[in-house]
Amino acid sequence: MYFLYNFTLLIILILSPIIIFYRILIGKENPRRFKEKFCFFSKRPKKGKILWFHGASVGEIKTIIPLIIEFEKRQNIKQILVTSNTLSSSHIISKYNLKKTIHQFFPIDINFFVKKFLNYWNPHLSIFVDSEIWPNMIRQLYNKKVPIILLNARITDKSYKKWITFPNSSKAIFNKITMSIPQNLETRKYLKILGVRKINKIANLKYYGQKDSHFNKNLDKKFANRIPWCAASTHEGEEKIIASIHKKIKLNKKKLITILIPRHINRKKTIINDLQKMNLNVVTHSSNNKINKNSDIYLVDAYGEVSNFYKLSNFVFMGGSFIPHGGQNPLEPARLGNYVIHGPHIKNFKEVYKFLNKLKFSSMVKNKTEMTKIINKRLNLKKQNLSTKKLYLKGEKILKNIIKDLDNYL
Secondary structure (H helix, E strand, O other), rough: OOOHHHHHHHHHHHHHHHHHHHHHHHOOOOOHHHHHHHOOOOOOOOOEEEEHHHHHHHHHHHHHHHHHHHHHHOOOEEEEEEEEEOOOHHOHHHOOOOOOEEEEEEEOOOOOHHHHHHHHHHOOOOEEEOOOOOOOHHHHEEEEEEEEOEEEEEHHHHHHHHOOOHHHHHHHHHOOOOOOEOOOOOHHHHHHHHHHEEOOOOHHHHHHHOOOOOOOHHHHOOOOOOEEEEEEEEEOOHHHHHHHHHHHHOOOOOOEEEEEEOOOOOHHHHHHHHHOOOOOOOEHEEEEEOOOOOOOOOOOOOOOOHHHHHHHHOOOOOOOOOOOOOOOOOOOHHHOOOOOEEEEOOHHHHHHHHHHHOOOOOEEOOEEEEEHHEEEEEEEEOOOOOOOOOHHHHHHHHHHHHHHHHHOOO
């Protein structure tokens, strides 16, 4: 497995100039900072204890923000390094007033770069979020005796089958993990089979959220004369479904406006083009244009402002669930009092939806007809306030326990 893995990475490295150039052209790579992936760093390490978090993209980085805020208060921690793989995730850190925390892109997982990265940053503790398992990085961290934590760990059935194809090689990687905190029962089972030695209690950090998050009052004024609802974290194919439902409902509800929040905003041009072909009037958030009586879709094409739009609405459709993607995290809108509508494809969040369903916070729809019916029902409800107390209490307990677990290594 190691030979095949490293050979594949070598091919990618050879082709990297073409890959990087293409990614810059399509807006998925920073034209200056991409060099960080080749260990040409744009920041410097500070003397003292460095805490390192790594998450793949936006969702993972947002998940660890509460931990970063907490550990920024610790005097014994001089710097917090956050790495990720995507351009979109690099913007998240700048949204918060963090003094010790810096962002760099994760290096290509080739031993030469990995060793250079670790010798430069010399982290005291490494924390990998979700399903981020990088064989060469884990091996080198283990050799340097740096504790390796797999936080909010998630191993899907699909990824497990890939790992177990090479059982000896996989166990040689997973048994180097110092501690794992799984986010669900399925992951706990797979981690045990794959050879992780220390597996803590199940704790999904995505349950945590602050109650007093800032709200943009200008948005409230902007939508004052309209009836807003949200379709969030949508994927390709889902925007057209939402647009079709919007057109049908607006025949009877003239003030309806659909707030569309795509999972990847680099798809903006394609989405706008598709919606305009359906004769829909689109207003983008970045344009700062006013909403008029003819506006149909308000397209959110900015990072870090999603919670403001959840606060405008009473219910939300969570994307990635009408297509075989596995769903997106519904906890943020639920914490902000939104009833969650989702499609049948939610394998990534089965236990979360089970909890929301128990609280009567969510419904599954199989097709456009069912979704249109439930949206009309939610729009006609006079009282839509949902009690979020149990969600917040669960999240606070999880955060407290995770901090306690990590403190053992700090």
